[in-house]
Amino acid sequence: MTTDTDVIDAARRLVAAELAPPSRIAHGALLGVASAMTLTILSLLLTEPALPARTTAALIGLTMIGFAWSGYALWVLARRHVLYGAQRVVAGWIALGAATVFSIGGLAVGVWGAHPAGLVAGISGIPVAAAAALILSHARRRVTMLADRLHVIKTEAVSMR
Amino acid sequence: MQGRGDSSDEEIVIRCQLGERDAFDMLAVRWAGPLSAYARRMTRDEDAARELTQDIWLRLLRSLPRLREPSRFRSWLFGIAHRAFADTLRRRYATTYHLDEGMPPPIGMAAADDDAALHADLHQIEQALTDLPPVEREVLTLFYLHDLSIDEVATSLSVPVGTVKSRLHRARRLLRRTFDMQGE
Numbered sequence: 440m441t442t443d444t445d446v447i448d449a450a451r452r453l454v455a456a457e458l459a460p461p462s463r464i465a466h467g468a469l470l471g472v473a474s475a476m477t478l479t480i481l482s483l484l485l486t487e488p489a490l491p492a493r494t495t496a497a498l499i500g501l502t503m504i505g506f507a508w509s510g511y512a513l514w515v516l517a518r519r520h521v522l523y524g525a526q527r528v529v530a531g532w533i534a535l536g537a538a539t540v541f542s543i544g545g546l547a548v549g550v551w552g553a554h555p556a557g558l559v560a561g562i563s564g565i566p567v568a569a570a571a572a573l574i575l576s577h578a579r580r581r582v583t584m585l586a587d588r589l590h591v592i593k594t595e596a597v598s599m600r
Numbered sequence: 601m602q603g604r605g606d607s608s609d610e611e612i613v614i615r616c617q618l619g620e621r622d623a624f625d626m627l628a629v630r631w632a633g634p635l636s637a638y639a640r641r642m643t644r645d646e647d648a649a650r651e652l653t654q655d656i657w658l659r660l661l662r663s664l665p666r667l668r669e670p671s672r673f674r675s676w677l678f679g680i681a682h683r684a685f686a687d688t689l690r691r692r693y694a695t696t697y698h699l700d701e702g703m704p705p706p707i708g709m710a711a712a713d714d715d716a717a718l719h720a721d722l723h724q725i726e727q728a729l730t731d732l733p734p735v736e737r738e739v740l741t742l743f744y745l746h747d748l749s750i751d752e753v754a755t756s757l758s759v760p761v762g763t764v765k766s767r768l769h770r771a772r773r774l775l776r777r778t779f780d781m782q783g784e
Contacts, residue, residue: 443633449650450632450657454624457661521662523619582618588670589614596608 463520467530470512471537474567477505478541482560524582531575538568613670624661634746635681641741642685644730655684675752678742682757689734728778736771743768 484498516522522530542564549558607626615623635656639649659680667676725744729737742748742756750768754761
């Protein structure tokens with residue numbers, strides 16, 4: 440016989456497991472690393488002159504694998520381990536920070552190190568940083584809107600007492 | 601489901617959407633019972649109910665950030681429950697059975713006061729519900745046992761209000777017939 444306490448405990452366990460941060464952090468890290476690696480390899484592929492055919496094939500293969508891992512991590516974060524308000528803002532800042540550092544690093548290597556691959560990597564990181572900025576802005580607007588609504592509800596509740 | 605505590609559903613849902621951990625706990629305490637009861641009534645089987653309840657919770661947690669109108673949480677939640685149950689049926693029977701189309705033919709009977717059967721006590725209703733087809737069982741469960749309005753039931757089931765009313769009418773007649781048979 441299932442009691443109310445049993446079903447509440449079961450729901451609590453499920454919620455705790457679903458909201459557990461390690462998997463989210465792991466998949467967020469996977470997304471960051473896979474994206475950075477993919478962009479770097481793609482830059483090498485596009486800028487290195489006269490690569491042997493086998494090297495070109497290997498780099499294409501690695502790029503495809505990188506895109507696949509990035510896509511998988513994105514899918515998990517979007518569908519399986521969704522992020523809530525404050526988490527989205529933190530994730531947005533991390534994404535913006537990582538993309539900015541990657542772009543500036545790539546551009547620095549390209550300009551001062553005279554490596555075209557760095558330049559391409561740095562430039563390709565700019566749209567990623569822009570996307571991260573958009574996501575961050577959207578997440579902050581949403582949190583502000585929710586916080587405002589919560590404030591209104593609490594104020595109404597107090598005035599009704 | 602307000603009244604079980606100080607916070608409204610809307611407040612708890614917004615706090616969840618903001619990512620406040622203790623709000624999820626409040627959500628679990630408040631809704632674990634009703635969701636489990638819904639699953640038991642719809643599946644009529646303890647194990648299947650447990651599985652359905654888990655499915656509903658997972659869908660809820662993964663969809664909650666996208667809920668745009670927290671004030672309509674109840675109908676949204678039972679909409680999720682309805683879709684989870686429909687998917688359970690589809691998996692079980694591996695057919696293209698649709699809840700919206702899978703109406704059993706109305707059972708002929710003399711027209712009578714449809715609400716008369718509903719004066720029986722809750723226990724009798726629960727027993728009689730288990731004999732009803734899924735569509736009728738669900739609409740009665742949501743309307744009478746979970747106190748959803750007709751508009752909320754319509755939103756939950758993604759059907760027009762008129763359809764809800766006709767389903768309720770048919771469900772009451774079936775329920776009355778069940779009571780009559782029990783009384784004979």
